[in-house]
């Protein structure tokens with residue numbers, strides 16, 4: 001029997017599922033390579049753990065940025081390693097479906113397809129990320145109604161209206177959670193004079209960031225290093241600081257969704273609640289930015 005595999009390589013996280021075993025990989029998109037031999041030492045969680053534990057020749061790569069591959073060779077090795085874990089080989093006659101951002105170029109698509117074939121897939125189909133997300137959400141993608149979906153990733157964001165099995169209108173930006181982390185890190189440095197570890201910045205985001213201002217009034221004490229003296233200090237980070245830092249990314253994301261909806265035929269969707277919510281978010285962030293100035 002053929003093996004059916006679904007693969008989603010993201011800027012931050014990689015997921016692999018098979019039809020019979022479900023999700024078997026949900027790990028960071030990291031590949032540890034021994035640069036003296038060129039061998040892959042480990043990928044995902046394992047790659048994060050080898051940092052600083054093995055020889056200096058081992059380098060950890062992030063082969064994806066802004067939603068697409070920036071290093072074809074390392075991506076091909078990542079796919080080969082994941083396929084090995086999933087039991088994909090030339091003998092398994094695997095059919096593989098891979099999600100790609102709609103912004104992926106023809107060259108990027110061809111490279112991903114080739115890497116999967118080389119790693120043992122017999123058939124490879126590519127599916128646009130918003131369509132994959134809509135199917136995963138159980139939306140009625142095949143029906144003659146409009147389904148709107150937004151995918152917010154670490155490096156890219158997309159919005160699409162789907163009907164009759166295809167994308168009717170779409171919007172995309174190379175903007176995502178990583179840009180929010182970078183904006184929060186900048187605000188911590190410029191407004192509080194401290195530097196915080198990247199994982200701690202991500203935690204602050206998950207705790208205090210809210211596009212609709214729902215966290216306003218909350219705060220969190222975090223350990224940081226002062227920029228001027230390099231000392232370890234504790235600072236109180238407020239949701240107001242975090243949400244002000246989000247403004248540009250939120251504005252870009254809201255505009256992307258509005259552009260996608262604007263392209264849609266009026267008889268297909270009347271999503272007034274969504275439009276109102278987008279306008280509310282845009283005006284809230286305009287207010288936060290005005291308050292900062």
Ligand SMILES: Nc1ncnc2c1ncn2[C@@H]1O[C@H](COP(=O)(O)OP(=O)(O)OP(=O)(O)O)[C@@H](O)[C@H]1O
Pocket residue numbers: 009010011012013014064066067068152153154155156157176177178202205206209
């Ligand atoms: N509760 C949360 N609040 C805000 N951001 C979150 C939350 N949970 C996860 N994230 C962010 O979502 C991003 C990861 O999303 P996802 O796994 O979809 O990205 P990806 O598929 O790796 O990226 P891309 O599709 O852009 O290549 C990270 O930036 C992470 O910090």
Ligand SMILES: [Mg+2]
Pocket residue numbers: 008009010011129153154
């Ligand atoms: Mg993704």
